[in-house]
Amino acid sequence: MKWNKGFKYLYIYLVILLSLLSNYAFSQNDTLILNNEDRIVGEIKNMIKGVLTVKTPYSDKDFKIEWLNTKLLKSDRNFLVVLSNGKRIKSAKILPGKNQEQLLIKEKDKEIIATVKEIVFIESIDDHFLSRFTVSLSVGYNFTKSNNLSQFTIRSNVNYTSDDIGFTGAFNSVLSSQDNVGYTRRTDANAGFRYYIKNKKFIILSSDFLSNEDQLLNLRATIGSGLGKYLILNNKEYLTGGLGLAWNNEKFRDTLQTNNNSLETFASFELNLFKHKNISLLTKLTTYLSVTEWKRVRADFNMDLKYELPLDLFIKLGFTNNFDNEPISGAVKNDFIFQTVFGWEFK
Structure with a gap:
């Protein structure tokens, strides 16, 4: 009897507790x-x-x-x-x-x-810390039998937003193999940090990395800082502009294994369009004008056109272009890639 009575009180206690919790959850x-x-x-x-x-x-x-x-x-x-x-x-x-x-x-x-x-x-x-991240990973593969051309591509992005700061990062890579050519690789990555201040302005910290065989680059690392501003800002699109200084370090794969350092000014523009429910377009153009190498101009352009599918899946068309008006001897001035990839986004 005592056990039955104890279970009765325990049952009543649990009912009251669950009621309170449900009321709290509802509130x-x-x-x-x-x-x-x-x-x-x-x-x-x-x-x-x-x-x-x-x-x-x-x-x-x-x-x-x-x-x-x-x-x-x-x-x-x-x-x-x-x-x-x-x-x-x-x-x-x-x-x-x-x-x-x-x-x-x-x-x-x-x-x-x-x-x-x-x-x-x-x-x-x-929400907890991880809930403020958006991560996407996409891959693609192409094969051409006539010359056994095989190409594997990766395109990824990460974004984080909090009260006063924003962080973006990206990693893109293309690995190709072909008869009588061997393997070629092109990889670029970037990370950007923004600290938001008043009147649509924000402080920029950025880093960009590029390894490109056509431009004979083992590695180009560009670290910059400046000031940016939202020129257009609404819930369907935004356009930002930024100005600043950057330090550029380059290691080339020419016969002399040339290393180069230079100070540059930069101007950047970023446009994000999301007017349609399932389609978004993100483009970014950054132009570098060298201070220490007279008349040298570089430009990096990126574009992602994404179509969203159910289950957080998507199809993306990516375009990346790198331009250097004074490349090292034997390298091309302009190099670009198109990537068509299928991916998944975690929010």
């Missing part, structure tokens, strides 16, 4: 009302590139909703919010505004009224 739910009056209750993870991601307990997959199709958002949690004027609002709560087109963003004692169109980016700051 953490966010509510999203769409333009067609549909209502979604769940956990808002983020809004990137004009697409809102919502996790719900009644679906195995996250909902992805175009941000401009939303009318109202209700949440008790804190978010990082980026507006089209460049303002970054930390630990903000998003509440309904005075009318259906407005949202009230509260940051401590400050209140900001913004429309849906003015909000560029939303990230739940309650």
Whole structure:
């Protein structure tokens, strides 16, 4: 009897505990009302590139909703919010505004009224560190029987965003083999760091690496720093520009094994278009004008055209071009590659 009585009290305790937990979980739910009056209750993870991601307990997959199709958002949690004027609002709560087109963003004692169109980016700051990363990996393979040309290609990207900083990285490589030619390899990689300041401006730290047999480069390492600014910023596209100084170190594979160091100025532009639901276009152009080598000009151009498939899969067309108006003897001035790859993205 005593055991039965003890189990009875334990059962009551568990029921009460589960009720409290369920009420707490329910209180953490966010509510999203769409333009067609549909209502979604769940956990808002983020809004990137004009697409809102919502996790719900009644679906195995996250909902992805175009941000401009939303009318109202209700949440008790804190978010990082980026507006089209460049303002970054930390630990903000998003509440309904005075009318259906407005949202009230509260940051401590400050209140900001913004429309849906003015909000560029939303990230739940309650999420753990890894949730702020976006990683994509894609591969491709081509084979031509007539000359036994075999080509294997890798194209990858990583992005991280927090309250005041942003990080991007990329690694691309092409390995080819052909009768009477042997193996050829071309590899480029880059890493970029941004520290966001006021008025759409940010501090740039960048590093670029290139190994290219056609340009007789064992390794080119370019380390730069400067100041950038958003020229266009909204939830469908952005355009940035930047200026700065860079130190360029080159190790060539010519007969003399030449090493070269130079100081350069650089100007960069980056355009990201995501106006369509499944298609995005990212392009970046960086031009280097040498300070220590008079009249030498280099330029790097990258483009990624991506079509998103279900299950976070995608098809991507990549283009990379490297130009040097004064290459080392025996090297080409211009070298470029096209890559068609199939990949997967982890968010």
